[in-house]
Structures are given as structure tokens and as C-alpha cells.
Amino acid sequence: TVESKTLEYLGLKPHKITTQVAPRDGFAELVSVLAILGSQLDRLALEVRELSRPEIGELYEAVERVGSSTMPHKRNPVTAERISGLARILRSLVITALENIVLMHERDLTNSSSERIMLPHAFLVIDQMLEDTIFLLDHLGVDDNAIKRNLDLSRGLILTEAIMVKLVEKGIPRHIAHKKLVELSRKAIAEGKTLKQVLLEDEYILKYLSREEIEELIDPVKYLGSYKALIERTRSYVEETLAKC
DSSP states (O other): OHHHHHHHHHTOOOOSSOSSSOOTHHHHHHHHHHHHHHHHHHHHHHHHHHHHSTTTOOEEEOOOOOSOSSOTTOOOOHHHHHHHHHHHHHHHHHHHHHHTTOOSTTOOSHHHHHHHHHHHHHHHHHHHHHHHHHHHHHTEEEOHHHHHHHHTTTTTGGGHHHHHHHHHHTTOOHHHHHHHHHHHHHHHHHHTOOHHHHHHHOHHHHTTOOHHHHHHHTOGGGOOTTHHHHHHHHHHHHHHHHHTO
């Protein structure tokens, strides 16, 4: 048939179950997949925006451009904001795609006008979002000093888990180790001390942990878990996926 030959030429397959027109669930699935991809890009962009806030300041878009016409000091995350804005449009198109599944009898034309807008816009929007995401990552600045400053905000309290786990390894029941760290954390906050100070002042802790062990446990650089393996796994997956394209 003309249909089969045309689709074969295009590398496509015909619908096995159809009426006068192909069912629209395929379009709905397509737009939904694009919206999911767009939402993942939005998630990344939101993280960049949050870490760009002055209160955190760990990331920034390293591009020379006007941030605000009235406040010269501002450096706005323009690209990340555009990604998030476009993601909202893309997600909204899913509703239209789902609505178009429901047609009367053999067919009606309620889907026709909306698909002429929905389908091209879905691809145009995701294309712009991908371009923006690549640009964002290529021009992403990292403020090492801000990261260190933020790590020090809690005066070491974010590392109480490492201390608790080590105490459990030393034979202390977990609930007791947890209770002890709660007590020391509250003491550090109340007295304006660091975690290191209250640990070294506590006789119970010093029975199980040496000064050298405490120094190592409260070093955030040594508390990164399996990040290298996770990064390598992600890199390998991306390379394998791209190789199939």
C-alpha cells in the first residue's frame, strides 16, 4: 500500500489498530516524554537558580550581561530562569495532548487545530531548553569560597552523622550514640561552640574516639560518600546511550 511504502521509506511502522484516523495516544505519549525531559532540565535549572541566590551564592552564570536595569549589582540567572519558564509551557501541552485522545465516533476535528499548535511548539520549546541547558553548563561559574563558607555555617554540626556512625562501629548502641550527638549538638548551639570543641570537651566521646579520629571525621572533604562512582556510572550511561544514536 501507499501507506506501508511511505512509512518504510521514513523508517516508521503503521498503527496495527486504527479507525479512520490513527489514535492520538501516540501523540500524547510523545508530548508527555518531551515534558518529562523538559522537567528534568527544569530541575537542574532550579538547582542552579537556588544556589545562585545571594544567601547561598555557590553558583552563577558566568556571562557578562545586564542583570537589572535599576540595580547594577545584580547578576540574574537569566538562562536558568528561561529554562524553568519554558518547562511550564511544555508541561501545559500534555493536557492538550491527553484531551485530543477523546474523539467522537470514527473521528472529529477537535484535535486538528490544537495539534497544529501543540506538536510544533513542543519540539520548538524542548529544542530551546536543550540549547539553553548546554549554554548554562558551559558557562556555569562556581564560587569555592562560598561553598566553604556555607559548609562552616553550622560549625561542623552537619557532620554529626559521621561521628554517630563511628561510635556505632566502636560498639555503642545506635540509639545511645544518636542521643549523645543530639545532646552535644544542642550544647554547641547554646554555647556558640563548634562540633569539634564540644566533642573534645566530652569525656564520654574521648573514651571511644581519639583527637585524630575526630579531626578526620569532621573534615567535610572526607565525607563525600561514593560520589566518584556515581559520576562515573552516569558518564558511562550517557556515553553508551549516545553511542546507540
